[in-house]
Amino acid sequence: MSGQPGVDVPDHRGRTGLDQAGRTLDRNPDVVVRDVELTSQGWHVLRRTTFDQRRRDGRWSTLQRETYDRGDGATILLHDAARSSVLLTRQFRFPAYVNDHPDGMLIETAAGLLDDDDAETAIRREVTEELGVTVGPVTHVFTAYMSPGSVTExxxxxxxxxxxxDRTGPGGGVAAEGEDIEIVELSLGSALAMIDDGRIVDGKTIMLLQWWALTTS
Incomplete structure (x- = not known):
């Protein structure tokens, strides 16, 4: 009898046990996990979890939720206070394109998944790959769940x-990974105006630009 890839036999990335995530969670006494089902294991993982939750009135309800697990990520805003400028990227994002963005070309802060690195190591890697910049000290601003209704990231x-x-390389992303990234330098004022008129619509980028505007005001 053949097993299920990603559960009891390796999937195409060599992973097993992908249905175990969350089964032993007990930090919240009002939530009891009953079952975890692996529904898809492409590059990332989709699970359906059944759990009991005690409501505020004391009654228990059985619920199901799907969660998309793509790992955690990091992003960074590079800023030049002397010139009041920021260094961003522009690249094609199919999920935005398929959901009504005019051309799918989004202006963003440099970002990427952690993979097996810690967050600071990962973002230094991404800055070099995407922007061609070698940065010195970095400041951790905050950590946030970006879409907690369905995404674990x-x-x-x-x-x-x-x-x-600090521009020590060409940037542009990793061609072998299909990346084709344009480097975009803007004044902070121009970047904020592009939020107002809808040319910058990426959430993480808006958050960091607004943070920098508050910091410098």
Missing amino acids: KVHFYAAPYSPA
């Missing part, structure tokens, strides 16, 4: 100063 937000002298 936590994003670690960073900021760091940069200058033209």
